[in-house]
Amino acid sequence: MIRLESISKQNGKQIVFIEASATLQKGEKVGLVGPNGAGKTTLFRMVTGQEQPDEGQVSVDRGVTIGYFSQDVGDMAGRSAVAEVMEGAGPVSLVAGEMRELEAAMADPDRADEMDAIIERYGELQARFEDLDGYALDGRSREVLAGLGFSQEMMDGPVDALSGGWKMRVALARILLMRPDVMLLDEPSNHLDLESLIWLETFLKGYDGAVLMTSHDREFMNRIVGKIVEIDGGSLTTYSGDYEFYQQQRAIADRQMQAQFERQQAMLAKEIAFIERFKARASHAAQVQSRVKKLEKIDKVEPPKRRQTVKFEFQPAPRSGEDIVTLKNVGKRYGSRTIYDDLDFQVRRRERWCVMGINGAGKSTLLKLATGTVEPDQGSVSRGPSVRMAYFAQHAMEVLEGERTVFQTLEDAFPQAGQAPLRALAGCFGFSGDEIDKKCRVLSGGEKARLVMAMMLFDPPNFLVLDEPTNHLDMATKEMLIAALEQYEGTMLFVSHDRHFLAALSNRVLELTDDGIRTYGGGYTEYVARTGQEAPGLRS
Known part of the structure; x- marks a missing residue:
């Protein structure tokens, strides 16, 4: 139906495609993957005719609607x-x-x-x-x-x-x-x-x-x-x-290519050492010339292309007491609408609660009550005396100062940290090269979210409250975040629509229903197994 044949495309100084080819057949379901800026949107625009390749051809069968x-x-x-x-x-x-x-x-x-x-x-x-x-x-x-x-x-x-x-x-x-x-x-x-x-x-x-x-x-x-x-x-x-399957195959291909590259590099080093050693000796002139010609003809194996994924060792969270946050007889209304009536809920040390409920059930409101961002209309919310909390919500990005760069923002937050750790921190949250010099006012919503998350986790609290933390994060950054939070020893209360994030990080589930709250020991995977549903109100 759709064929991309030897397409080449350059945007400014960036080379997006070099003699690239792919096909989409009738009824196929295909995932398009690649790092940010690799050219996914450019490819879509070429298929729809909004952009043209510099070389090669994009063909769409006659009569096909897109x-x-x-x-x-x-x-x-x-x-x-x-x-x-x-x-x-x-x-x-x-x-x-x-x-x-x-x-x-x-x-x-x-x-x-x-x-x-x-x-x-x-x-x-x-x-x-x-x-x-x-x-x-x-x-x-x-x-x-x-x-x-x-x-x-x-x-x-x-x-x-x-x-x-x-x-x-x-x-x-x-x-x-x-x-x-x-x-x-x-x-x-x-x-x-x-x-x-x-x-x-x-x-x-x-x-x-x-x-x-x-x-x-x-x-x-x-x-x-x-x-x-x-x-x-x-x-x-x-x-x-x-x-x-793609991830597995990609990893196998990378290992094979790396091994092939290393074997060839070892062989080249040996040949070059021989040439250097004997090039001045007349008795070895023929052998040296033969090896020089051999090297000129060799097809060089390229090392595997590597995505830049920076690992970062986060500091351990300070220990808290056993009681993190306690909600007693809490009531909360917005106008005539009752969100909570007589709610009792407690979070204890090292619990990782994911909060589930249909739209409007009060997930974000619960997080706001737990963090003290909003006050209950009745009842009480108390946090343990040694609790050090960080709350990630969309409004958290408003604290960024528009004229400061990404790196300046990190330096302002951690003046004693030194350049190398802060550059590593920026890198693992997707800010590499010139991107650390971007001013906060030009960052996208996703970039702002990544920067705020980086600031929260560099000097971690012992209680993390996260409202949709994975919005706009690409797969590599999500994987890094999950890996970091798997090692995190503090307590978590979070809302997320990413099932991989839910399954990897939760060990308790709080479900908000019309009849009140239901709690489940065990994480999201156990919740799905016990209820037969992946989300409230939906049956698998």
Whole structure:
């Protein structure tokens, strides 16, 4: 269906692709992977014709329809969310648009003399609309929006009133409703909670078209794709299998290439040593010349391309007392809405609680109560006297000073640390090379999140409270964060929609339900086994 044949592409001084090739066949589900800046979005834009390769060819079979979801959703205004979704449904939305215009014309007395032609055209469009299953369009749109977490009120409300994250979901719903032959999905798992993520997973597994997608959620990727295309160093390499299989194959290939490289380097060193030793001796002139010619003809083995993943040894957290935080008879309301009524909950030393619940159940509110960010309307919240707490939430990024660089921000926070440890810290959170000189005001949301997380973990507290800490983190940074937190000996209370993060780090689960709270000993994996569901309200 789609073929990239020997494509080369350069953006400014950056070489993105060098004679790279890959194919997408009918019905295939393919994951596109590679480090940030490798060229994933450029590849999508070339497939859609928004950009052209400098050399080579991108071919799309005649008649193939493509739906492209990107992080740039464009302007949305003047319609309800459901109408905005229906607008992207392909030919049927064009027919519906013309029908609306004719309906307005029928009600216009100034166009009475055109009425016969208007009615005739309206009849033709009505038949076409019926053929395209247009009368089911509203219901299908609402079904998709409900799957992505929209209430009926949000569906019918103005799209202008939605936040950026909810507008992303509207843009994604448009592509899903369109059901093109090929879906190009650039980070569709961003901005989705766990329930919506699992719904989308099910939708894509049942979709009979082809999918080419990027995602920083390894579990989501694993469950959907059967092939991986990797962008690395300007080339495209295809692996058959899911993301887990790709990782294994990549590691094996790297080890083999490294061994081959080292063998050749040893052989070259031996030959060069012989040449250097005997080049001045006439008796060995023929042998030296022979070996020089041999070296000139050898195809040099390149060492494996390595992703820069910096490991960092975090300091141990200071020991706390046994009681970390205790909520007694807590009540909390927002206006007429009761979030908690008579809540009792306690966190003890070295427990790692993940908080689960449907949208609006009060997950973030619980974290705010535990940290003292909000006060209860009734009852009490107390923290142990030796508790040293750090709280990561989206507003935590507002503390960054816009005119300071990444490195200056770290220096300001840890003036005694020295340059080398701070550079290593910046590197393991994705700031390498010139990126440490970026000013905070130009950082993306994900970069700000990484910087705040780095500051929190350099001198770790004994109680970490994390609200969606993995949002916008790429897979390599997530893996580093999980590895660091697995070694962390303090106490954790967190909310996350990343199942790999939940499974790796939790040893207790608090589920918020309409009937109150339920607690589970054992972590997220045990919770799934015991309840038969991966998220509240969803059955596996």
